[in-house]
Amino acid sequence: MxxxxxxxxxxxxxxxxxxxxxxxxxxxxxxxxxxxxxxxxxxxxxxxxxxxxxxxxxxxxxxxxxxxxxxxxxxxxxxxxxxxxxxxxxxxxxxxxxxxxxxxxxxxxxxxxxxxxxxxxxxxxxxxxxxxxxxxxxxxxxxxxxxxxxxxxxxxxxxxxxxxxxxxxxxxxxxxxxxxxxxxxxxxxxxxxxxxxxxxxxTSRRERALFQAYMEACSSARPGPVLALNRDVVMMNEQLSAAVTGPDQYALLDHAREIAAHHRLEGTRSIPLPSGRVAELRVSPCQREDSDAGAVFRVRLIGRAQPTPAVSATPARSELGLVGSSPHWLRAVADSETAFVAGTWLHLLGEAGVGKRTLVEALHRAHGAGRRLEMREAPLSDAPAATEHWLDEISELLVVPSHVLLLSDAHLLGDQLRRRLTTLLTRLRGSATAQLVITSQPSMVGADDEFDQLCGASVEVPALRHRYGDTELLARFFLRKYRPSGEGRISPDALTTLQRCPWPENVRQLESVIRGLARRPTGRTINADDLPPECRVSSNKVLTTIEALERDAILRGLMERNSNVQRTAQDLGISRATMYRKMRRYGIVPSSLT
Incomplete structure (x- = not known):
């Protein structure tokens, strides 16, 4: 050559x-x-x-x-x-x-x-x-x-x-x-x-181990519905496949896969299903000598399926002023409200942006009874003087009966400070007159951590991708919030695109997207082509590690440069044509971008 x-x-x-x-x-x-x-x-x-x-x-x-x-x-x-x-x-x-x-x-x-x-x-x-x-x-x-x-x-x-x-x-x-x-x-x-x-x-050993655990669960004295899965295999017995169908089955498998990927979550989990029923999952990780073979779930269904309400132009709102009607979200709100009203120390778990702070603020408005909401985060410095001052402040706030103390993002605390805070809260738990609410991310929480056992109630706030149907309600709510005149609407194709987005930053990201769209000239319908690149990534396409890195670099570039393809391509060192080809490859629709 x-x-x-x-x-x-x-x-x-x-x-x-x-x-x-x-x-x-x-x-x-x-x-x-x-x-x-x-x-x-x-x-x-x-x-x-x-x-x-x-x-x-x-x-x-x-x-x-x-x-x-x-x-x-x-x-x-x-x-x-x-x-x-x-x-x-x-x-x-x-x-x-x-x-x-x-x-x-x-x-x-x-x-x-x-x-x-x-x-x-x-x-x-x-x-x-x-x-x-x-x-x-x-x-x-x-x-x-x-x-x-x-x-x-x-x-x-x-x-x-x-x-x-x-x-x-x-x-x-x-x-x-x-x-x-x-x-x-x-x-x-x-x-x-x-x-x-x-x-x-x-693979054979791994799948045989899972199959053996699955068969043992199915052949027990009272088997009931059983599910077993790993990255490659899904098995469910006839009782489960007959009892859980359609959207309920998709939701159940979605949650089960996430649980199986975090084996420290062994135990019992309650999963609200789109139909209004609750699936109680008893989780048993299946492990081999050299790797995890998957997990077996014994399933108990609670309640009856409810008819799905039609989505109206006016978003559904709870008595607390919160938007959403998915069973998982309503269950989290109800459990949080019960604990807050009872004065119980409350631990809210959830991914970034799911609305943990918004929920606490709503609970305080409705049931604060004149108490002051104090919010504190981890200290910015690990210096001894800074951590001592922070611990002293937490101690002082907890002994004031007119306070509700919100300790945000507790998963960011360093190990040493976490241990010291655990000691402090353990000592004050019996004498503290203020109410404590802690928020953290579930991926950072260890089941054997003494800190996580301090609160009398623990509630998981669902990710937006698990709040089936709420994306549309929230999108319309935010559009009305940022366009109070009521001008404009969101087209069905745009809503479909929004519902398919994985929303890694959850409600916070959705609000940011709608706020940006609402600033455009009013009086016109928001179509799918108007949505920013971050909303147009196919969540169904399986990407390699390198492809995911490349896609994220393109998305970040477009978001930082107001969706300007030419500038983003120049900064990434590629041609405009290559930029458009890569955007099409990753499902980033380019038609409305300049």
Whole structure:
């Protein structure tokens, strides 16, 4: 293949591509890879392989492959060959090489753990092209798109899940010596087959363990509805599948997956369902020696399904002035109100932006009875003087009967300060006359933490994605709030888009979006094309680690630059055309952006 000189422009790269296409020795797979490299605007004259800290070595791929690669490394001692394992994003998870000369060459091009060698970043190469094509490839010498890689010969083979046949990663052999390409590729295929076989064994053991736990739950004296799941498998008995259908089943599975991912939440959880029923889940994590196999849930359904009320133009509001009608939200409000009225110390858990502080303020307005609401957060400094002053202030506030003390974001407290605060609250719990309300995020809370047991009541405020139907109510409420004249409305397609958004910052993010839209000229309907980029990311598309990082960088850039595509593209170092292509890829609808 012709030599691509360093610093070659994109136009010259396209001319070179034409030469590659016309080369009778060029394989279609390599030609297609070069075409993708040009579309990605990879710089052939310089290598840019991003680096990620702490690549995931706890995946089924890594657990299966690393022992095999370690054994292989011992067999290849002193041979000028490097063995590598990458994930499906092209992140190098492991590299083994015992030849010092080859190690120097690999380090020079950053072909090392943590670096990303997908085609999107380094063009045609063994790892990236095997992952992009889903086929075993050998990329040698000038077939590499980037100049710095052309001294290497790389044989890479994709590694697939043994049953689903989805892409998990790749096995790669790299050398700088000339030799039999056929032997190199045969060797790579053999090792990849061993890794897939080991993954099948691990997956089988993992799923057998879950299946055994599931069968034990189903065959107990009073089995009732049973659910078992992990990342790959969902099992439910006939009692559960018949009792929970439609939106209730989707909600139940959604919550169960989140619970299974946090095994410290072992115990019993109550999940309000869209129909108005409550599913009480008794959680039993299923663990094997080397990994978590999933979780088994014994389900008890409480109450009867209620008819779904039609959504009106006027949002539903509780007596506390709060918006929302989903069962999960109403249950959280009712439980919080009961504890607050009784004077019980209350612990509110919930993701950032779900409305914990708004709920406390509403409770105080309705039931404060002249008491003063004092809000405190963690001290800004860990200096002894600052923490002492903060603890003294908390102590003083708690002994004033006319106070309600809100301690916000307790999960941000340092370990030492957390222990000292626990000691203080334990000592004051019997004598304190003020009411204490603590807020924190559930992902930060440990079930065995003494601090979390101080309150007499604990309530979880649901994330917006679990408040089925409330997105529309809240969107309309915020539009009326920021357009008090009542001009304008939200179109059905815009509401559909808003309901599909995952809302990582919850109600706070939704309010920010509607506030921005409300500032535009009044009197016109808000359509889907008017929504900012953050609302137009498909929540159903499964992204690789690198894709998620790239998508988030684009979204942040657009949000910081008032949705200006041209400025964002320039700051990210890509063309406007590439920017639009990436926005379409990630579901960021560009039609209304300038």
């Amino acid at each position: 012709p030599r691509h000189q360093p610093g070659t422009s994109l136009r010259a790269a396209r001319e070179l591509y034409q030469e590659v296409t016309n080369d009778p020795s060029a394989r279609p797979l390599v030609v297609a890879s070069w075409q993708r490299s040009i579309e990605y605007q990879v710089k052939s004259g310089s290598l840019d392989a991003p680096y990620l800290d702490n690549p995931n070595l706890d995946s089924p791929l890594a657990r299966a492959a690393l022992p095999i690669v370690e054994t292989l490394h011992k067999q290849l001692a002193d041979d000028p060959v490097s063995t590598m394992i990458t994930d499906r994003s092209g992140v190098v998870l492991s590299r083994k090489v015992s030849h010092q000369g080859l190690t120097t060459h690999l380090n020079r091009v950053r072909l090392a753990p943590g670096h990303v060698f997908s085609e999107r970043y380094v063009g045609t190469n063994g790892i990236g092209t095997a992952l992009a094509s889903g086929r075993p490839v050998l990329i040698a010498g000038r077939q590499h798109y980037v100049e710095e890689l052309r001294e290497f010969r790389c044989a890479a083979v994709p590694i697939l899940h043994p049953t689903r046949r989805t892409l998990l990663g790749a096995f790669n052999l790299t050398t700088i010596h000339q030799g039999s390409d056929g032997m190199l590729m045969a060797f790579a295929r053999s090792v990849a087959a061993q890794i897939e076989a080991e993954i099948a064994v691990i």
